[in-house]
Structures are given as structure tokens and as C-alpha cells.
Amino acid sequence: MEYLQDNLTNKQNDYAVFLPAISSFYANYIGRQQYEEYVEQSRMPQSIQDMEMMNFFNDQKGLFTYRWGLYSAGHANLDLSKHSPKEAMIRERGNHTTLLADSGGFQIAKGVWEGEWANPNCKRAEKYRSTVLKWLDNVSDYSMTLDIPTWTYTVPECAEKSGIHSYQDAVTATKYNHEYFMKHSSGKAKFLNVLQGGNHQEADDWYDLMKHYSDPARHEKFFRGWSMGGANMADPHLALRRVVTLIHDGLLEQGQHDWMHFLGTSKLEWAVLLTDIQRAVRKHHNPNFTISFDCASPFLATANGQIYTNTVTDHHSKWSYKMEATVDNKALANDSRSFRDAVLAEGVHNVFDDSPISANLMVKDVCKYAPGDVNKIGKEGKTSWDSFSYALMMGHNVWHHINAVQQANRQFDAGVHPSMLVDNLSGTTSRDIINQVFATPDYQERLDILDHYSKFWMGISGARGMGGKKAVNAQRQFNNLFDFS
Numbered sequence: 016m017e018y019l020q021d022n023l024t025n026k027q028n029d030y031a032v033f034l035p036a037i038s039s040f041y042a043n044y045i046g047r048q049q050y051e052e053y054v055e056q057s058r059m060p061q062s063i064q065d066m067e068m069m070n071f072f073n074d075q076k077g078l079f080t081y082r083w084g085l086y087s088a089g090h091a092n093l094d095l096s097k098h099s100p101k102e103a104m105i106r107e108r109g110n111h112t113t114l115l116a117d118s119g120g121f122q123i124a125k126g127v128w129e130g131e132w133a134n135p136n137c138k139r140a141e142k143y144r145s146t147v148l149k150w151l152d153n154v155s156d157y158s159m160t161l162d163i164p165t166w167t168y169t170v171p172e173c174a175e176k177s178g179i180h181s182y183q184d185a186v187t188a189t190k191y192n193h194e195y196f197m198k199h200s201s202g203k204a205k206f207l208n209v210l211q212g213g214n215h216q217e218a219d220d221w222y223d224l225m226k227h228y229s230d231p232a233r234h235e236k237f238f239r240g241w242s243m244g245g246a247n248m249a250d251p252h253l254a255l256r257r258v259v260t261l262i263h264d265g266l267l268e269q270g271q272h273d274w275m276h277f278l279g280t281s282k283l284e285w286a287v288l289l290t291d292i293q294r295a296v297r298k299h300h301n302p303n304f305t306i307s308f309d310c311a312s313p314f315l316a317t318a319n320g321q322i323y324t325n326t327v328t329d330h331h332s333k334w335s336y337k338m339e340a341t342v343d344n345k346a347l348a349n350d351s352r353s354f355r356d357a358v359l360a361e362g363v364h365n366v367f368d369d370s371p372i373s374a375n376l377m378v379k380d381v382c383k384y385a386p387g388d389v390n391k392i393g394k395e396g397k398t399s400w401d402s403f404s405y406a407l408m409m410g411h412n413v414w415h416h417i418n419a420v421q422q423a424n425r426q427f428d429a430g431v432h433p434s435m436l437v438d439n440l441s442g443t444t445s446r447d448i449i450n451q452v453f454a455t456p457d458y459q460e461r462l463d464i465l466d467h468y469s470k471f472w473m474g475i476s477g478a479r480g481m482g483g484k485k486a487v488n489a490q491r492q493f494n495n496l497f498d499f500s
Contacts, residue, residue: 123188
């Protein structure tokens with residue numbers, strides 16, 4: 016099969032690594048098609064006859080390829096004794112790929128995995144704990160530890176189902192999970208010590224209580240990196256102070272603590288900020304140090320009937336990937352125009368940048384149902400999309416998000432700066448400050464420099480965020496068809 020392949024792995028350079036938080040819905044399409052005709056051949060687009068062309072882990076067949084990803088144990092089939100075709104993309108990926116696993120702490124916090132988690136004698140919690148550890152150990156390269164987010168106890172329903180009724184309960188349960196993982200892990204996966212805390216004081220207290228689990232002088236199976244949750248991943252001042260303190264405490268050492276992950280980070284400004292932290296630490300302390308960050312935006316956008324149309328990285332502007340509600344029109348079910356030509360001609364989008372996925376689609380590949388057509392449950396719905404339409408648009412969105420992150424880094428390196436990362440009065444950039452911080456070897460001086468720019472850090476908004484217009488038809492249909500986490 017001959018086609019132009021976009022190798023995003025080769026374009027990664029030395030940037031902080033974005034990890035698409037892979038949807039189980041998307042993985043299901045990739046995996047099951049490997050073992051059955053899950054999507055009928057007649058439904059496949061003319062230019063995408065092999066589902067593996069949408070598998071970015073497949074470096075031979077993928078329309079675009081990328082070696083990194085994140086998958087949550089909270090979405091997984093945790094029974095490894097049973098073959099699971101729908102997770103073949105995850106379980107049977109090649110050795111060239113790197114998978115970071117989320118442990119499922121969010122499922123505990125939301126009360127999905129019910130139990131008395133602060134009680135070490137709770138059998139329900141024990142069953143989840145042992146099953147999850149086995150899955151993480153055998154499926155992932157890196158994984159978060161099974162932490163309990165500190166906000167759990169603030170939501171009554173979550174507190175009731177998880178048995179977490181206070182900050183101390185979250186600490187107690189997390190410490191027990193840490194000790195269990197240390198005792199029973201096989202060593203196949205490298206575990207990241209998750210740092211929680213809803214504010215600076217909680218974050219500092221949590222770090223002081225949990226840091227010894229990453230100390231090789233105290234534990235044979237010490238945790239091999241860090242994951243920034245809570246305020247640590249939403250406040251650049253706190254995040255930088257934490258990195259400086261880790262270096263000072265000897266807990267960011269080469270060959271021991273080479274990986275740091277930021278949970279749920281989707282802003283392009285943070286993508287370049289994290290690249291600069293990674294580069295500074297590599298230059299002045301640990302040459303093996305890697306920062307990664309994830310978000311589920313490409314998949315969640317599709318769930319809302321939205322797709323990425325273009326990326327904005329203009330000088331002294333707000334950087335963003337643009338998402339809009341896209342075409343959903345039964346009148347186009349037999350239209351063989353290219354997807355891009357159709358959405359522009361129909362006025363659905365004013366600007367539309369193709370991905371390797373959309374460039375191989377006709378508009379009829381997405382708008383599947385014509386007037387009068389019935390769906391799989393024998394009813395005529397309002398939308399022209401079927402479930403496979405969502406999978407196609409997810410692939411498009413994943414490419415766009417990875418490409419946007421890499422484009423943002425290229426722009427920043429070329430001297431094009433987002434307004435958020437530049438001080439208007441002095442012209443100082445976040446890169447200037449970060450380089451200044453790590454250029455000095457003195458611990459206190461590093462902290463003093465960070466504090467000196469405290470007002471600047473306050474102007475950088477939090478890590479979370481997904482733009483885009485409100486969703487329409489396809490969102491309602493998606494919600495009817497799928498239980499989307």
C-alpha cells in the first residue's frame with residue numbers, strides 16, 4: 016500500500032511529549048478490526064481500506080505515526096487472562112511505542128470503583144488494587160501510582176462511595192496504595208509518584224508525606240518518576256518550585272527519576288513552557304529528563320460533534336487549536352467531493368486545514384445517512400453520522416492536536432511568542448526566566464528568582480481548557496449511542 020505518511024515521531028525534536036489520552040471507543044475500532052470485519056468493507060472510505068491506517072502506533076501502515084500515548088486503567092478490560100480484541104491497539108502495540116497508563120485514581124474519586132479505600136481491610140478496594148496493579152505492570156511502560164485526588168472528599172456522593180471523607184483519608188489511602196504497589200509490583204512498569212493538593216499548602220504537605228517513596232536510599236522498589244496533579248499541574252509557579260525542590264532533595268536523578276508527567280494539560284502555551292523546563296533540567300541537571308503531558312480533547316471534541324479546523328500561533332496572541340461543530344447533513348450522503356472542499360463550499364467552516372485522515376475522506380464518508388435511512392437500531396435519526404463517523408473524526412483530531420503542539424514549539428523557537436508567556440512591560444519571556452532559574456546552582460537563589468516573578472506566573476492561566484463552539488446534532492446522537500468517559 017503506497018501513500019504519503021506523516022511521521023510525527025520524527026518531528027518531535029526535543030519538545031515535551033504530548034500524550035493523546037486514547038479513547039476506549041477509538042481503540043475498540045482499531046483493535047477489533049484486526050480480528051473481525053468490525054466495520055464492513057463497504058463502509059470503509061475508498062482511500063482508507065485498512066483500519067490500521069488510522070492506528071498511529073502502527074509505524075508501517077498508519078497515515079500518521081506517533082510512538083507515544085496514554086491509556087487509562089479506568090477504561091480498560093483489566094482481566095488479562097482473557098483475550099480482548101477491542102484493546103489490541105494497547106495490549107499488542109509494537110516495542111517502538113511508549114505507553115503511559117493512568118492508574119484509575121479518578122475512578123476512585125468519582126465513586127466508580129466503590130470501596131472503603133482508606134481501610135486496608137476493605138475487600139472491594141483490595142480486589143481493584145490487585146487487579147489494577149497487574150494490568151499496569153503488564154501493559155504500560157510508565158504508570159501513575161494509584162493516588163486519591165484530594166478533592167474527592169469535597170463531593171458528598173464521591174466521598175460516600177469511596178470512603179474518603181477528609182484530606183487525611185486521601186493521604187492514608189494513597190500511602191497504603193503506594194506501599195502495596197511497592198511490595199507487589201513485578202518491576203516491568205516504572206511508576207510515577209503522583210503529587211496532589213488543591214492549593215500550595217496542601218501540595219507542599221502532600222509532597223513532604225510522599226517524597227520518600229521515590230527515595231532509593233529508603234526503598235528498593237522506589238518510584239521512578241513524578242506525576243503532577245492538583246495545583247501542581249495548574250500553577251506554573253508551584254510546578255517550577257516543585258522541580259527545583261526535587262533537584263535539591265536528590266529526587267530527580269539521572270537513571271532513577273527520568274520522567275515527569277503533567278495530568279490533563281491541553282493549552283498550547285503550557286506545551287512550550289514544559290519544553291523549556293525539560294530543556295533546562297536536561298542542560299543543568301539530568302540529561303535523560305523527559306516531561307510528558309496529556310489531554311483527551313481530540314476525543315472529547317468529537318463526542319461533542321466538533322473537529323479541529325486550524326491552529327492559531329500568531330505573535331503576541333492567544334494560542335489555540337480551533338474547534339467547531341462540523342458538517343452533519345443528510346443531503347450530502349452521496350456527495351463525492353473531498354471532505355475539505357465540501358465543508359468550505361457549504362460554509363460549514365471558513366478555514367479548514369486537512370489532516371492525513373480528512374485528506375483521504377469524501378464528505379459522504381462522514382455524512383453516512385441519507386434522508387429515510389435507518390440506523391443500526393432500525394430507526395431514522397436526526398444525524399447523518401453513524402458511529403464510524405466519530406472514529407474517523409477522532410483520528411483527524413488526534414493528528415491536529417499533536418501537530419498543533421509541535422507547531423507551537425517550532426514557533427516559540429523561531430521567536431514567535433504567545434501573549435501569555437511575555438511580560439508586556441519588560442519583554443521578558445517565560446523562557447528567559449526558566450533559563451535564569453536553572454542557570455544558578457544555588458537552591459535558595461532559584462526559589463528567589465521564581466518568587467520575584469510571582470505576578471508574571473499568576474498571569475499564566477491553568478493547564479486545563481478546551482475551546483470550541485457549542486455542539487449540535489452529532490453530540491446528541493453520540494450521547495445516545497455511547498457511554499463516553
